[in-house]
Amino acid sequence: QVQLVESGGGLVQAGGSLRLSCAASGRTFSSYIMGWFRQxxxxxxxxxxxxxxxxxxxxxxxxxKGRFTISRDNAKKMVYLQMNSxxxxxxxxxxxxxxxxxxxxxxxxxxxxxxxxxxxxxx
Numbered sequence: 436q437v438q439l440v441e442s443g444g445g446l447v448q449a450g451g452s453l454r455l456s457c458a459a460s461g462r463t464f465s466s467y468i469m470g471w472f473r474q475x476x477x478x479x480x481x482x483x484x485x486x487x488x489x490x491x492x493x494x495x496x497x498x499x500k501g502r503f504t505i506s507r508d509n510a511k512k513m514v515y516l517q518m519n520s521x522x523x524x525x526x527x528x529x530x531x532x533x534x535x536x537x538x539x540x541x542x543x544x545x546x547x548x549x550x551x552x553x554x555x556x557x558x
Contacts, residue, residue, distance in 0.1 A: 436461070436546075436547055437459050437460060437461040437463070437464060437467060437533055437547050438459070438460040438461070438547065439457055439458070439459055439460075439531050439532070439533075439547055439548065439549035440457070440458045440549055440550065441455060441456065441457050441529060441530065441531055441549040441550065441551055441552040442455070442456050442457075442458070442552055443455040443456045443552060444528075444529060444552030444553045444554045444555075445553075445554070445555070446555045446557060447521055447554070447555070447556055447557070448521075448556070448557055448558075449521060449522060449523055449556055449557065449558050450520060450521065451521050451556075452517070452518060452519045452520075452521065453518045453521065453554060454515060454516070454517050454518070455471070455515065455516040455518065455529055455531075455552060455554070456513055456514070456515055457469070457471075457513065457514040457515070457516075457531030457549060458512065458513055459512040459513070459514070460512070461512075464509060464512040465488055465489075465509040466488060467488065467533040467534075468485065468486070468487060468488055468533065468534045468535065468536060468537055469485065469486050469505075469507060469514045469531060469532070469533060469534065470482065470483075470484065470485040470486070470531065470532050470533075470534045470537075470539075470545060471483040471484045471485075471505060471514075471516045471529060471530070471531055471532075472529070472530045472531075472532060472542055472545075473525075473527035473528065473529045473530070473554075474527055474528050474530070474551075475524075475526060475527040475528075478527075480530070480542045481496065481540075481542075482496050482539075482540035482541075482542070483495070483496055483499055483503065483505075483516070483529070484496070484499065484503055484504075484505035484516060485505070485534065485536075485537040485538065485539070485540075486505045486506070486507055486514065486537060487537050488509075489509075490506060490507045490509075492537050493505050493537070494537045494538050496540070498524075499518075499525075502518065502519050502520045502521075503516060503517065503518050503519070504516070504517040504519075505517075514531055516529065516531075518554070521554075521556045522556060523556050523557070523558055524556075525554060525556050526554060526555050526556045527553075527554060528551040528552065528553050528554075529551060529552050529553075529554055530548055530549055530550075530551045531548075531549050532545035532546065532547060532548045532549070533545060533546045533547045534546070
């Protein structure tokens with residue numbers, strides 16, 4: 436089973452950018468489909484983006500399309516989420532996870548999870 440550790444969160448002004456990273460352990464990282472989720476206070480965990488094993492296919496929730504970019508580096512066992520033009524409503528704890536499909540959005544379908552990294556966007 437893969438272990439995941441997120442980093443890169445922080446406090447940023449609206450309109451700014453952050454790059455989140457997710458480091459994975461294990462020898463079979465390239466065999467995992469990966470996803471990013473987020474959870475704001477008092478809200479359910481929601482899908483943000485997914486990426487295929489090779490990185491050739493990506494999928495985003497509508498609210499982040501054109502602003503966020505998911506990518507991966509299998510040699511480094513890393514997944515990234517580049518977040519631009521951040522909005523206050525992007526404030527949440529962000530998680531990476533392993534999943535069954537790039538297009539699955541239900542958190543219950545995802546297996547291994549990291550501990551999360553806090554992103555706070557101020558006005």
